[in-house]
Amino acid sequence: DTGVSQDPRHKITKRGQNVTFRCDPISEHNRLYWYRQTLGQGPEFLTYFQNEAQLEKSRLLSDRFSAERPKGSFSTLEIQRTEQGDSAMYLCASSLSGASLSNNEQFFGPGTRLTVL
Amino acid sequence: DAKTTQPNSMESNEEEPVHLPCNHSTISGTDYIHWYRQLPSQGPEYVIHGLTSNVNNRMASLAIAEDRKSSTLILHRATLRDAAVYYCILRGSISNFGNEKLTFGTGTRLTIIP
Numbered sequence: 001d002t003g004v005s006q007d008p009r010h011k012i013t014k015r016g017q018n019v020t021f022r023c024d025p026i027s028e029h030n031r032l033y034w035y036r037q038t039l040g041q042g043p044e045f046l047t048y049f050q051n052e053a054q055l056e057k058s059r060l061l062s063d064r065f066s067a068e069r070p071k072g073s074f075s076t077l078e079i080q081r082t083e084q085g086d087s088a089m090y091l092c093a094s095s096l097s098g099a100s101l102s103n104n105e106q107f108f109g110p111g112t113r114l115t116v117l
Numbered sequence: 118d119a120k121t122t123q124p125n126s127m128e129s130n131e132e133e134p135v136h137l138p139c140n141h142s143t144i145s146g147t148d149y150i151h152w153y154r155q156l157p158s159q160g161p162e163y164v165i166h167g168l169t170s171n172v173n174n175r176m177a178s179l180a181i182a183e184d185r186k187s188s189t190l191i192l193h194r195a196t197l198r199d200a201a202v203y204y205c206i207l208r209g210s211i212s213n214f215g216n217e218k219l220t221f222g223t224g225t226r227l228t229i230i231p
Contacts, residue, residue, distance in 0.1 A: 004160070031217065033217075033218065035219075040223070041223060042202075042204055042221025042222055042223055042224055043161065043219070043221050044221070045218040045219065045220065048217055048218060055217070056217065056218065058218075091160050091161075093160070093161075103149065103151070103163075103166050103208075104217075105163040106161075106163065106219060107162075107163075108159075108160025108161050108162065109160050110158075110159060110160055111159075111160055
């Protein structure tokens with residue numbers, strides 16, 4: 001399967017613990033995005049990378065959240081000192097920047113579902 | 118960001134056409150209209166996008182009103198696999214910084230009746 005993969009698919013943790021999620025984008029894609037989705041809502045943008053550079057961060061990304069893409073390939077999203085409000089689906093997407101000004105289709109992974117007890 | 122308004126839910130019979138509406142009265146002249154859908158337990162997937170003219174692809178058609186204040190996603194023959202949440206999203210030109218992200222609303226949950 002050459003799509004976007006995320007690991008783990010499910011994570012249950014206790015409040016106050018740190019968690020880290022991994023995203024492997026489609027191999028030739030240079031852009032990588034993180035979104036968060038809570039029940040009944042659409043995904044909300046968190047941050048995105050072009051290659052290894054983090055170019056935009058949402059104000060939703062508090063200082064407990066950090067994302068990296070050290071070699072411009074896979075990315076990690078870490079949440080420190082988790083809170084119950086962090087419970088959500090964390091989605092990763094990737095895309096290829098190119099000649100089109102109208103669209104660079106984002107390909108989403110299946111997500112990591114986080115439950116904070 | 119310009120806002121979109123969609124019905125919370127719609128139902129359609131299997132093998133019949135489905136018209137999913139989206140209102141975007143504050144759309145700017147450079148905003149593209151994108152549609153994504155999210156099947157159960159999956160991440161969203163791209164469906165179609167357009168600027169002014171109607172668009173067709175293998176998945177769906179997009180009909181855009183002449184004043185661009187509304188659009189309709191058309192599934193020509195719905196199947197059970199089309200049951201999903203459909204999101205209508207406005208997005209500026211990708212060449213401008215800040216237009217990379219997708220801004221999702223709550224979408225329309227489409228139920229297909231066998």
